[in-house]
Amino acid sequence: MAKTIQVDGLALIRCCTVGGALADVGYTINGVEITEQIFTEDVKGDENGGDPGPPIDVQYLGEKHIIRMTMTKYDESELNKIRAGIAGGTAGTIGTSGTLYFQGSVSWRLLIQTTNRPRNYNNVIFREPKEINKGTLHSKAIVVAEAFYGSGGVIYNSTTS
Secondary structure, rough: OOOOOOOOOOOEEEEEEEOOOOOOEEEEEEEEEEEEEEEEEEEOOHHOOOOOOOOOOOEEEEEEEEEEEEEEEOHHHHHHHHHHHOOOOOOOOOOOOOOOOOOOOOOEEEEEOOOOEEEEEEEEEEEOOEEEEOOOOOOOOOOEEEEEHHHHHHOEEOOOO
């Protein structure tokens, strides 16, 4: 396969609560940074000296994606939905302590809609701090999402509707 320069195109961030309609949150500056993190566990065994020795195998335990977005053009009302902390909550109001995101259906859907290779995450939470600068210069909103696998073990697909 030929090596080519990869350009996904303009990144529009779209988001909604579980079962809700997608809404445009904003456009990124310099795209979206995605870290695909896998989780593993060393399997120890007497063949290699037990606990102090190297593993005899490594077990795969799943993965999550960390998605960092910096936006300079965004819809404040849609960003406030993310600021709420729990899908369907209200920005500035603390949610109910102990709420389960996935079982309680208070996670989000996040679509990174690009011309080439969009990514649609169906099971996202925004648990990292949200950063917004206030002042005379244009504001930047920095939002970090964590995506987990949903039904069928799929962490993302290319659905845009």
